[in-house]
Each structure stands twice: as C-alpha cells, then as structure tokens.
Amino acid sequence: MAVLDKYERRVLISLGATVALFIFSILYAKGRYKSDVPECLPFNKAYTEPKVNKIDSTTYQVFAVAQMWQFQPAEIYVPVGSVVDFFLTSKDVVHGFDIAEKNANMMAVYGNINKTTVKFEKPGVYNITCHEYCGIGHQNMQARVIVNYPEQ
Amino acid sequence: METRDDEEQFFPHGAVAFFVLFVALCLVIWYGIYFLMLART
Numbered sequence: 001m002a003v004l005d006k007y008e009r010r011v012l013i014s015l016g017a018t019v020a021l022f023i024f025s026i027l028y029a030k031g032r033y034k035s036d037v038p039e040c041l042p043f044n045k046a047y048t049e050p051k052v053n054k055i056d057s058t059t060y061q062v063f064a065v066a067q068m069w070q071f072q073p074a075e076i077y078v079p080v081g082s083v084v085d086f087f088l089t090s091k092d093v094v095h096g097f098d099i100a101e102k103n104a105n106m107m108a109v110y111g112n113i114n115k116t117t118v119k120f121e122k123p124g125v126y127n128i129t130c131h132e133y134c135g136i137g138h139q140n141m142q143a144r145v146i147v148n149y150p151e152q
Numbered sequence: 153m154e155t156r157d158d159e160e161q162f163f164p165h166g167a168v169a170f171f172v173l174f175v176a177l178c179l180v181i182w183y184g185i186y187f188l189m190l191a192r193t
Contacts, residue, residue, distance in 0.1 A: 018175065025186060033193050103192045 038106050041113040047087050052076055060084045064128075066095035066108035069137030071128060076145045080123050084145070088114045096131035099145065107132060120147040 004012070041047075046063075050072035053061040058081050065072045067090065078084055088097050090108035097106045099118060106114045120126070130141035 018179075025183075029186065029190060032190055101192055103189065 038104075038114050038116040041087070041115055043089075043111055043113055047089050047113045048091065058082050062086050064088045064097065064108075064143075065091060066097065066130065066141075067091035068093065068135050069130075069141040071097075071130075071141065071143035074143045076143070078120060078145065078147055080147055080149050081119075081121060082147070083117060083119050085115060085117050088116075093134050094132055095134050095141065096129070098129050098131045100127045100129070102126060105131075120145065123147045123149060 048065060049063060050065040051063050052073055053063075055061060058079065060076075060078050060082055062073070062076055062084055064086055066088065076084075086097075086104065086106070088106050088108045089112060090110045092110060094110070095108040097108050097114075098104065102118050102120075104116050104118045106116055108114070124147055126145040126147065128143040128145065130138055134141065
C-alpha cells in the first residue's frame with residue numbers, strides 16, 4: 001500500500017475542498033438563479049406598437065420598440081413585486097437592451113421579437129440602455145423602469 | 153555552500169504562500185462575480 005507524503009496529502013485535501021466548494025456553489029446558484037432565458041418569438045406586427053399591458057396587479061407585458069435613438073415606451077411604471085414580460089423589436093438597425101441591476105440583456109433586431117421576463121422586487125429606477133453601437137445618438141438611447149409601491 | 157542537511161530541511165515557504173494567495177485571489181474574484189449575479193436575479 002502506497003503511503004502519501006504528508007505535504008502531498010495536504011495538497012490533495014485542499015484541492016478536494018476547493019473543488020467541492022466550487023461545485024456546491026454552482027449547484028446552489030442553479031437552484032437560486034430564477035432568471036428567464038431570452039427567447040425568440042415568431043414575428044408579429046402587433047409587437048411593433050409600443051405599449052404596456054397590465055395583465056393583473058403584478059403581471060405586465062411591455063412591447064418595447066427600439067429605434068434611432070430611443071426606446072419606446074421611454075418610462076415604464078410598475079408596482080413592487082411585478083413580473084414583467086418584455087417583448088422587444090427594432091424599427092431600424094440592431095440595438096441593445098440592457099436593464100441595469102437585472103440579468104436582462106437582449107438584442108433588438110428588425111423583423112425579430114425577443115422576449116424575456118424580469119421580476120422587480122425592490123422599488124427604484126432601473127435604467128435601460130442600448131449597449132450595441134447604433135449611430136451618432138447611441139449614447140443617449142435610454143429608457144427607465146420605475147418601480148413604485150402600489151397605491152394604497 | 154549548501155550541505156545535504158540544508159537540502160533535506162528545505163521547505164518552500166515562498167512558493168506555498170504564493171500559491172495560497174493566488175487561490176485566495178481567484179476565489180475573491182470568482183465569488184465577487186458570483187454574488188453579483190445572484191443579487192441580480
């Protein structure tokens with residue numbers, strides 16, 4: 001029976017503990033991570049009309065339209081705890097759509113509808129920015145999601 | 153000049169410290185991004 005050197009044994013134990021911690025963290029995040037994976041929907045002209053649909057008190061649909069150099073609707077008001085489905089398209093070139101502090105990151109492509117779902121659990125202002133260079137006004141292309149407490 | 157006894161008692165303190173700090177730095181960077189990701193869900 002081979003006997004390990006004490007230093008070799010310590011290195012192996014440290015390595016095993018680190019790998020175990022790493023795997024545990026990945027599995028924990030897999031269970032905890034509730035973000036929706038963006039999906040591509042069949043094109044429908046109805047999505048090119050910007051609007052906010054209230055489905056019920058905490059469920060909303062946003063038809064977001066990107067064009068040079070603005071997002072419409074530019075301000076979206078939802079109450080705390082809302083689950084918002086974003087349907088995104090572009091009227092011209094490719095734009096980006098990134099919601100700050102949320103794992104929502106999509107591309108707005110002409111003739112395509114991209115969808116993601118975001119839950120807003122804390123009140124505040126969440127900036128939406130275009131992160132794909134789209135022309136001379138790119139840096140001004142922003143919108144906001146304003147999350148308030150519901151009216152009493 | 154080193155003798156055989158010196159060689160047998162040698163322990164790579166510097167290399168061990170470097171390795172431990174290296175692993176600690178990797179953990180700090182990795183968990184920094186990890187908890188940022190979890191906070192955004």
